[in-house]
Amino acid sequence: MANITSVSPLACPLPSFIPVKGVRLGASAAQIKYMDRPDLMMMVFDKGTSVAGVFTKSRCPGAPIDWCKACLSLGNARALVVNSGNANVFTGRAGAQATQVTAAHAARLISCAxxxxxxxxxxxxxxxxxxxxxxxxxxxxxxxxxxxxxxxAARAIMTTDTFPKAVSRQVKIGDTMVTIQGIAKGSGMVAPDMATMLAFITTDARIGHDALQTLVSSSVETSFNSITVDSDTSTSDMVLAFATGAAANDKIRDVNDPSFADFRRAFTDTMQELAIMIVKDGEGLSKLIEIDVSGGVDSHSARRIGLAVANSPLVKTAISGEDANWGRIVMAVGKSGEPANRDTLSVGIGGHWIARNGMILAGYEEAPIQKHLHGRHVTIQIDLGLGNGAARIWGCDLTHGYVDINGSYRS
Amino acid sequence: MANITSVSPLACPLPSFIPVKGVRLGASAAQIKYMDRPDLMMMVFDKGTSVAGVFTKSRCPGAPIDWCKACLSLGNARALVVNSGNANVFTGRAGAQATQVTAAHAARLISCAxxxxxxxxxxxxxxxxxxxxxxxxxxxxxxxxxxxxxxxAARAIMTTDTFPKAVSRQVKIGDTMVTIQGIAKGSGMVAPDMATMLAFITTDARIGHDALQTLVSSSVETSFNSITVDSDTSTSDMVLAFATGAAANDKIRDVNDPSFADFRRAFTDTMQELAIMIVKDGEGLSKLIEIDVSGGVDSHSARRIGLAVANSPLVKTAISGEDANWGRIVMAVGKSGEPANRDTLSVGIGGHWIARNGMILAGYEEAPIQKHLHGRHVTIQIDLGLGNGAARIWGCDLTHGYVDINGSYRS
Structure with a gap:
């Protein structure tokens, strides 16, 4: 039996945190479920903070998802309150009341709506x-x-996470240096009784609500929507971004503003780094799997194919067993339902092509691929030979540790 | 480490076989991969045998799938040749040639096309x-x-199967007693390097090609398309039905013919029983999971919801751990993408409702559910409260055995 409390072999260290102007935060122990550590996190933002977000597509979302969606349409934020230990999901009218009461109490302390x-x-x-x-x-x-x-704050939002997750960046908008700093939790795309993917990114840059929402929505595609641990989508997934404006740069209203280009890149990198940290804490994982898909009919199709491969239990167990079982990659491409042509399909592992255009390469040697598979970071290359659609997906292997964690967890 | 050669705890005995008039069959050792047992199976059918089939939806199908699809449009069958040990998938032009050469040799022996x-x-x-x-x-x-x-024959088509699978039935069409007898293999919906779902059903009834195809296509929805072991779809899945007509009943041309009702039911039962046997040989399983979905907007939607639950690694590991973790069932319903309403959703295990209309039942007691979960056959009830769509799905739990079999198999 795996030690289910051991830290991920791919754990990332915390960055050197930088205060983000306009953000104060902290944590305390409310003893909601965990009796031995802080489980309540609060961030308070200066007046004028804009907010943007994306939420789970689950048809059975938690009450906080409903709450945030309703608030987001107004576009302003003064506080964020997060608890771990209880998802407030499938709790009927009581769940909605809990959100109203919590928000009202916080609002009274801050003197906001x-x-x-x-x-x-x-x-x-x-x-x-x-x-x-x-x-x-x-x-x-x-x-x-x-x-x-x-x-x-990063520690208080953890559930089954084995390490806290944060990313910190500084970048200029025009002549003004601004900070981007985010925290996330998740240790499985989800384990809905105890874990969920949450990410909160703050910046002191001045950015209009619409521009911030455009930035979050586009960045999420290549970050949180491009990772998977176990194909299970939480009822509570949430990414929120808060821009306090305290850095007093010229306000950004258009994401295509040239002075915004460096910020855009840094923001997208921050989202992607946080997303990959979640995979690196995937329940029971022993290896990170990075899948590059090219030649798809479009990038949406390429991403779906990459996710089909990343979610395939047979691909995941083959990688865990360090078995260069490339036929399973072909199988997963075929089952994705996306356009694919057996006779133009090429597959590789670790940067070495194995099969091109529907057939194994003459003189294919497994030794360099075997060597690559012994490492912690496995890459898979898929070229569909159909168009210019490309995507990169991050997943992890399926191990005994996953079965241990999820087969014996709640009880 | 699990003993990966041990027989499934849910193994089914072979039936008492009945000769099917118009069918002769057998097996021999061609030593394609397995050196110690028969790996080549042949059935020969009398002239006048009609045939119907359904095939994998994989975009990367094997060469035999292409071959059978082309032949099926002609509607007549004289022989079936099946090998185990090599899937003839992703083999380019050589794969297509292999099918042509094999069929030509068999045809010469039989004097057919x-x-x-x-x-x-x-x-x-x-x-x-x-x-x-x-x-x-x-x-x-x-x-x-x-x-x-x-x-x-049933043994020669096995790969990772731990037991041979067959079903035998007799039923009347009008005054004529006819036989339905089928064999299947599969031990995972797929493990594409060694396992695939194949089923071959024969009958001596006289049935027109179109009626037989209609019957197979409709029966497959509630049988082979309603099972899952690991969500991975093979490149080689195939169900073929052969009707020799040797029983000399009045030929059935319309599946809605009243004299055909008993046969229809028996045929559908045969398909379903074979399908469930495949799940009962699911790689590494310890429990069969039967999911009843009701109240969906239609039966297609209900089936997709049932499959989302059956394929959820978190549901599967919870069942393996005998944990009444019903929140994971809610999660899987929510992620299916099908119409669902949190506030009309009800969930139960072992015939006991746990949550109704979006909330846990007052006075919910876990003890009877715990007891049910200790058994080999776990049932899950889901009512969506939206319409009359219903479906029944069969899956299995996810265990250390699955990780062992698929993480260490090919090498």
Whole structure:
């Protein structure tokens, strides 16, 4: 039996945190489920903070998802309150009430509208959120917030995560240096009773709501929508971005503004780095799998093919067993439902092509691929030979550790 | 480490085989890959045998799939030749040639057209099929065929299967007693380097090609298209039905013919029983999972929801761990992409409702569900509360055995 509390072999260190102007944050122990560590996180933003977000596509979303979607249409944020240990999902009317009450309490402390308080919950499904534990803890938590609370915040939102996840960047908009700093949690694309993918990215840049939303929506495609641990989509997935404007750059209203190009790239990199950290903490993983798809009819199709390969239990177990079983990659491409032609399909591992245009290469040697498969970072190359659609997907292998964690977890 | 050669705990015994009038069959050892057992199976049918089939939807199908699809449009069958150990998939022009040569050799022995010879291959992907081993073995195999070769045939098509799979039925059409007898292999919906889902059903009933095709196509929805082991779809899946007509009943041309009702039911039952046997041999399984979905907007939607639950690694590991983790069922319903409403959704296990209309039941007790989960046959109930769409899906749990078999198999 694997030690299910051991840290991922691909764990990433925390960055050197930089205070983000206009953001104060911290964590405290509300004892919602975990009795031995902080489980309640709060961020407070200066007036004028714009917000953008994307949410789970689940048809059974949690109450905080409903709450945030409604608030997001107004475009302003003053606070974020996140608890771990209870997802507030499938809790009926009580779930909606819990969000209203929590937001109202936070709003009173800050003197803002409830609709400016964003909420997220991650943990067990189907149990009523003990709202009073949260509202009791909020006043002291609020009065303890500082600009330095980043590590505490990153740790408080963890559930089955084996390491806290954060990315920090500085970049110029025009002549103004601005900071982008984000935290995330997730250790499986989801394990809906205790884990969920959450990411919160802040910046002190001045960016209009619409421009920020455009940036988040486009960046999510090549970051959080391009990773998978186990193909299971949470009821609570959420990415929120907050721009306080405290850096006082010339306000960005158009994402295509040339002075915004460096920021755009840094923001997208931040999203992608956080996303890959979640995969690197994939439940039970021993290897990160990076899949490059080219030659698809378009990038959407290429991404779906990459995800079909990344989600295939047979590909995942082959990689875990360090078996150069490329036929399973062909199988997964074929089952994706996307346009593919057996006779123009090429497949490689570790940068070495194995089969081109529907047949194994003459003189194919397995030794260099075997060597590559012994490493922690396995790459797969797929060329469909149909068009210019390309995508990169990150996944992980399927191991005994995954079965241990998820077969024995809740009880 | 699990013993990967042990027989499934849910293995089914072979039935008492009945000779099917108009069918002779047998098996021999062509030593394509397995050196220690028969790996080549042949059935020969009397003149006038009609044939119907359904095939994998993979975009990268094997050469025998292409061959059978082309032959099927002609509607007549005189022979079926199946090898195990090599799938003849992703083998380019050589793969197509192998099918032509094999069919031509069989046709010469039988004195029929090549297009009346159906072919299937199951085994490793990407290796050239050693056609000559097959054509060398065919003459002796052909001369050894008998009406009693059913068990040999069922065993010769196995790959990672741990038990041979067959179903036998007798039923009347009008006053004529007819026999339906089928064999299948599969031990995962697929493990494309060695396993594939194949099923061959024969009957001595006289049924027109179109009626037989209609029957196969409709029965496949509630049988082979309603099972899953690991969500991976083979490049070689194939269900073929052969009706020799030797029972000399009044020929059935319309599946809605009232005298055909009993046969229809028996045929559909045969398909379903064979399909469930494949799940019962699911790689590494410890439990069969039967999912009843009701209240969907239509039966197609209900089936997709049932498959999303059956394919969820988190549901499968929870069942393997005997954990009544019903939140994961909610999650899987939500991610299916099908119409679902959190507030009308009900979920149960083992016939006990746990949550109704979006909330856990007052006074919910876990003890009877725990008891049910200790068994080999776990049932899940899902009511969507939206319409009359219903479906039943069969899957299995995800265990260490699956990781062992597929992580260490090819090498």
């Amino acid at each position: 409830s609709s400016e308080v964003f909420l997220a919950s991650t943990g067990v499904i189907g149990e009523i959120l003990p709202t009073q534990k949260i509202t009791d803890a909020l006043p002291n938590l609020f009065s303890s917030l500082t600009a330095e609370g980043w590590e505490d | 090549s297009s009346e010879v159906f072919l299937a291959s199951t085994g490793v992907i990407g290796e050239i099929l050693p056609t000559q081993k097959i054509t060398d073995a065919l003459p002796n195999l052909f001369s050894s065929l008998t009406a009693e070769g059913w068990e040999d």
